[in-house]
Amino acid sequence: MKKMGPYPPYYEASDAKLMIAGRSVESIIEEAGSTPLFIYSRDILSKKMAELRDAMPNILDIHYAMKANSYKPVLEYMRTIVDGFDLASGGELDLAIEAGVDPDKMSFAGPGKRDAELEKAIKAGVTLNVESPTEADRMIAIAASLGIKAKAALRVNPSFDLKGSGMKMGGGAKQFGMDEDLITPTAKKIIESGNIWRGFHIYAGSQSLNTKAIIETQSKTFEVAARLANEIGIAPETINLGGGFGIPYFPKETPIDINIIGAAMEEILSNLPPILKETNFCIELGRYLVGEAGIYVTSIVDRKISHGETFLIVDGGLHHQLAASGNFGTVIRRNYPMALAHDFEKSGYKEDKCEVVTVVGCLCTPLDMLGDKVLLPETYIGDAIILFCAGAYGASASPVNFLGHGQAIEILI
Numbered sequence: 001m002k003k004m005g006p007y008p009p010y011y012e013a014s015d016a017k018l019m020i021a022g023r024s025v026e027s028i029i030e031e032a033g034s035t036p037l038f039i040y041s042r043d044i045l046s047k048k049m050a051e052l053r054d055a056m057p058n059i060l061d062i063h064y065a066m067k068a069n070s071y072k073p074v075l076e077y078m079r080t081i082v083d084g085f086d087l088a089s090g091g092e093l094d095l096a097i098e099a100g101v102d103p104d105k106m107s108f109a110g111p112g113k114r115d116a117e118l119e120k121a122i123k124a125g126v127t128l129n130v131e132s133p134t135e136a137d138r139m140i141a142i143a144a145s146l147g148i149k150a151k152a153a154l155r156v157n158p159s160f161d162l163k164g165s166g167m168k169m170g171g172g173a174k175q176f177g178m179d180e181d182l183i184t185p186t187a188k189k190i191i192e193s194g195n196i197w198r199g200f201h202i203y204a205g206s207q208s209l210n211t212k213a214i215i216e217t218q219s220k221t222f223e224v225a226a227r228l229a230n231e232i233g234i235a236p237e238t239i240n241l242g243g244g245f246g247i248p249y250f251p252k253e254t255p256i257d258i259n260i261i262g263a264a265m266e267e268i269l270s271n272l273p274p275i276l277k278e279t280n281f282c283i284e285l286g287r288y289l290v291g292e293a294g295i296y297v298t299s300i301v302d303r304k305i306s307h308g309e310t311f312l313i314v315d316g317g318l319h320h321q322l323a324a325s326g327n328f329g330t331v332i333r334r335n336y337p338m339a340l341a342h343d344f345e346k347s348g349y350k351e352d353k354c355e356v357v358t359v360v361g362c363l364c365t366p367l368d369m370l371g372d373k374v375l376l377p378e379t380y381i382g383d384a385i386i387l388f389c390a391g392a393y394g395a396s397a398s399p400v401n402f403l404g405h406g407q408a409i410e411i412l413i
C-alpha cells in the first residue's frame with residue numbers, strides 16, 4: 001500500500017457521500033450527464049480568496065495566473081474576486097477578453113512573445129512583462145508603428161530562487177526574464193522611447209510549501225526591486241512580487257501559513273524605502289487560488305486482477321489530469337488524494353473496510369497511472385472515483401489529443 005496526499009479541507013461527507021458546495025458529487029455527475037468530468041466550485045474559490053485577503057495586507061493586490069485554469073466560467077468568476085490577471089500567451093489574452101477581464105488589469109509575461117502577440121497586447125492596453133532587451137526593442141518598434149504607447153514592466157531573473165519550490169523560475173541561468181544587470185539599461189531605453197514605464201515583475205518559483213522560504217524570497221524581492229528602482233532613478237508604479245504559494249498534493253505535505261506570510265509582508269510594506277513609497281504591489285497566484293477548488297471525476301470501466309494486483313481502469317486519465325499521473329514536473333511519482341464519490345471519509349479510509357488497488361486511466365500507456373496501490377473501499381464497475389486538487393493544471397495542462405479519447409466535461413457550480 002502507498003499513501004495518498006491529504007484531502008483539501010473544503011470537502012465534507014453527508015451520508016458518506018462526497019459533497020462539494022453543499023451538493024453531492026453524484027447529483028452533479030447526473031446534471032453533467034457523464035464522466036470524465038471536472039467540477040469546480042465557486043464557493044471554494046471565494047472561501048480561498050477570502051482567507052487570503054484576510055491574511056494579506058489590504059494594500060497588496062492579488063492577481064490570478066490564468067494558466068492554472070482557463071475554463072471560461074472560472075475566468076468570469078475569478079474576474080469578480082481578484083485584482084488582476086496574469087497571462088502568458090496571445091491565446092490567453094483572447095480568453096481573458098472574452099471572459100470580460102479589463103485589459104488594464106492584465107499583465108502578459110512569457111519568454112517568447114511573438115510580434116503578433118506584442119501587437120495584440122499593446123493595442124489592447126495590456127502591461128507587458130518584457131523578458132529580454134531584444135523583446136524590449138521589438139515592443140518599442142511595434143508601439144511606434146502603431147502610434148500607441150506600450151505599457152511595459154521588466155521581468156527580472158532574480159539572482160535567487162524560491163527554496164523548496166517545485167519549479168524554480170529564477171536564480172542562475174534561466175530563459176525567464178533578464179539578469180539583474182540588464183534591467184537598468186533596458187528600463188532607461190523604454191523610458192526614453194516614451195512608452196509607459198510600469199515597473200518590475202519578479203518571479204522566483206512555483207509550488208513552495210515552505211512558509212519561511214516564501215517570506216525570505218519576498219524579502220529579497222523587495223530588496224532587488226528597491227535597488228533596481230534606485231538605479232533607474234524613477235519610482236516604479238507597480239511591482240509584481242511573484243508568488244509561488246503551494247498547496248499540498250502528496251503524503252506528508254502540509255499547507256503554508258498565509259497568516260505568517262501576510263504579517264511578514266505587512267512589516268515590509270510599512271517600512272518601504274522612499275523610492276517605493278507610492279508603488280502598488282501585487283502577488284500572482286495560480287494553483288493556490290484554484291487548485292483545491294476543483295475535482296476530477298472518473299468512472300470505473302473495468303476491474304481486473306493481474307499477478308495478484310487489483311487494477312481499476314477508469315474512463316479518464318493523464319490526457320485530462322497529467323499532473324496526477326506524475327508526469328508534469330515531478331521527479332518521483334506519488335499519489336494525489338483520491339476518494340469514492342459515494343463513500344467519502346474526510347479523515348481517511350479505515351484499512352479494515354478497504355482493499356489496495358491501482359487506479360489507471362484508459363490510455364494505452366503505462367504512464368497513465370492515477371493511483372498507485374492506494375487504499376479504497378471495495379468498488380464496482382460504474383463507481384465514480386474522485387481525484388482532488390484538480391482545479392489547477394488539469395484540463396489546461398494535459399495532452400487532451402493523446403490517444404483520442406476527447407475532452408472532459410467541465411462544470412462550475
Ligand SMILES: *Cc1c(COP(=O)(O)O)cnc(C)c1O
Nearest residue numbers: 065068203206207284285286287
Ligand atoms: C505559472 C506561473 C504562475 C502561477 O504559478 P502557480 O504555481 O500556479 O501559482 C505565476 N507567475 C508566473 C510568471 C508563472 O509562470
